[in-house]
Amino acid sequence: xAYTTFNRQINDQMKEPMFFGNPxxxxxxxxxxxxxxxxxxxxxxxxxWRPEEVDVSKDRIDYQNLPPHEKHIFISNLKYQTLxxxxxxxxxxxxxxxxxxxxxxxxxxETWAFSETIHSRSYTHIVRNxxxxxxxxxxxxxxxxKILERADDVTRYYDDLIDGINLYQRCGEGTxxxxxxxxxxxxxxxxxxxxxxxxxxxxxxxxxxxxSFACSFAFAERELMEGNAKIIRLxxxxxxxxxxxTQHMLNIMAAGDDDADMAKIAKECEEEAYAIFRKAAEQEKxxxxxxxxxxxxxxxxxxxxxxxxxxxxxxxxxxxxxxxxFSTTQNPIPWINTWLVSDNVQVAxxxxxxxxxxxxxxxxxxxxxxxxxxxx
Amino acid sequence: MPCVxxxxxxxxxxxxxxxxxxxxxxxxxxEVNFHCREGYCGACRCKLLSGEISYINEPLAFVRKGEFLPxxxxxxxxxxxxxx
Numbered sequence: 143x144a145y146t147t148f149n150r151q152i153n154d155q156m157k158e159p160m161f162f163g164n165p166x167x168x169x170x171x172x173x174x175x176x177x178x179x180x181x182x183x184x185x186x187x188x189x190x191w192r193p194e195e196v197d198v199s200k201d202r203i204d205y206q207n208l209p210p211h212e213k214h215i216f217i218s219n220l221k222y223q224t225l226x227x228x229x230x231x232x233x234x235x236x237x238x239x240x241x242x243x244x245x246x247x248x249x250x251x252e253t254w255a256f257s258e259t260i261h262s263r264s265y266t267h268i269v270r271n272x273x274x275x276x277x278x279x280x281x282x283x284x285x286x287x288k289i290l291e292r293a294d295d296v297t298r299y300y301d302d303l304i305d306g307i308n309l310y311q312r313c314g315e316g317t318x319x320x321x322x323x324x325x326x327x328x329x330x331x332x333x334x335x336x337x338x339x340x341x342x343x344x345x346x347x348x349x350x351x352x353x354s355f356a357c358s359f360a361f362a363e364r365e366l367m368e369g370n371a372k373i374i375r376l377x378x379x380x381x382x383x384x385x386x387x388t389q390h391m392l393n394i395m396a397a398g399d400d401d402a403d404m405a406k407i408a409k410e411c412e413e414e415a416y417a418i419f420r421k422a423a424e425q426e427k428x429x430x431x432x433x434x435x436x437x438x439x440x441x442x443x444x445x446x447x448x449x450x451x452x453x454x455x456x457x458x459x460x461x462x463x464x465x466x467x468f469s470t471t472q473n474p475i476p477w478i479n480t481w482l483v484s485d486n487v488q489v490a491x492x493x494x495x496x497x498x499x500x501x502x503x504x505x506x507x508x509x510x511x512x513x514x515x516x517x518x
Numbered sequence: 519m520p521c522v523x524x525x526x527x528x529x530x531x532x533x534x535x536x537x538x539x540x541x542x543x544x545x546x547x548x549e550v551n552f553h554c555r556e557g558y559c560g561a562c563r564c565k566l567l568s569g570e571i572s573y574i575n576e577p578l579a580f581v582r583k584g585e586f587l588p589x590x591x592x593x594x595x596x597x598x599x600x601x602x
Contacts, residue, residue: 461563473551482561483553484554
């Protein structure tokens with residue numbers, strides 16, 4: 143029941159479920175129950191980048207020349223992205239690591255969250271460059287009501303799960319009296335919270351992030367704030383991978399072979415899952431209204447962004463076997479796709495870690511003739 | 519030369535000039551959603567109604583039964599597909 147950092151129980155990791163089995167003891171990757179998580183780790187590692195590699199110096203001039211309403215769009219969007227990655231940089235670790243049972247999934251969660259911390263660092267890199275008073279931008283995040291409103295929905299499912307895990311790992315299943323408060327927890331309820339949490343993370347990465355990417359790329363389409371767009375493009379490449387990770391988790395859960403309870407829960411929570419998607423889409427539309435409250439920008443306005451919210455929500459729901467909830471079928475901003483192609487992310491071979499360029503390579507092909515001029 | 523039938527009534531010959539099915543569809547001005555074009559995001563998923571495809575690189579994205587990713591695949595036989 144209680145969490146241990148090195149579980150002494152000798153177990154067959156290939157027979158453990160993804161979550162709520164034995165805690166992981168040996169981090170071994172010679173065998174994998176779900177090879178996909180190992181592949182995602184390798185891909186994520188090959189994507190490694192650092193914000194300082196991207197030159198954002200021209201953005202400072204661009205930013206200073208933006209009209210006030212566009213400054214508002216740009217900086218508000220950046221603040222929102224900062225909030226999302228602040229949450230994602232820590233929460234998967236805190237929520238999922240105490241309950242994960244497979245080494246490859248454990249490492250995927252750590253690799254995933256680590257890459258989010260790089261994203262957070264890149265926002266500081268961007269803000270430092272465009273403003274001489276970066277502290278004002280960051281200080282405002284905790285005071286901005288529009289941002290805090292959404293923070294609640296982004297974090298609620300994580301907090302519910304973490305709260306439940308704490309109680310379960312300390313006291314076990316049942317009803318407990320803690321500090322005069324009566325609290326109940328069951329493993330089934332915890333699994334339900336886990337499912338909803340993964341669903342809400344999926345929504346965060348599949349919809350909320352992409353709405354913010356659209357705004358970043360809209361500036362770059364006009365050849366403005368291009369350094370920022372280069373960074374966002376690297377972030378988007380990582381997010382596509384994270385999204386694939388959560389989609390795999392959700393689909394493995396819903397299939398039920400991993401844990402029969404999870405398949406039952408997936409069915410029971412269907413309506414709630416639809417509600418999570420619907421609410422996120424509504425919030426993103428409200429956000430679009432806030433962004434464009436003082437005026438639109440060329441190529442993007444409130445209506446277009448709202449249509450994009452509907453389009454991307456539909457497409458993400460269909461990806462995990464749900465039905466579309468909006469009538470929009472066309473992508474109103476098709477130009478966003480070219481910003482999301484991974485080929486267009488330029489990297490030097492030694493940075494991309496392509497298989498044909500290996501660090502510390504050894505030439506194993508030695509011919510007898512190579513020793514021709516050797517004398518003993 | 520496998521032929522690709524799209525439910526919109528378009529028939530394309532996959533003659534090897536396109537690297538992937540996605541490229542072939544785009545060359546016919548058919549609009550398919552895409553992001554990564556490498557098989558890890560899953561944005562381009564389409565329905566495979568009949569026939570067989572083979573993957574150039576095994577995709578990382580989750581592909582549901584009856585679906586496939588045109589960005590990293592080529593047709594093995596004549597196929598019929600539906601673009602969502």
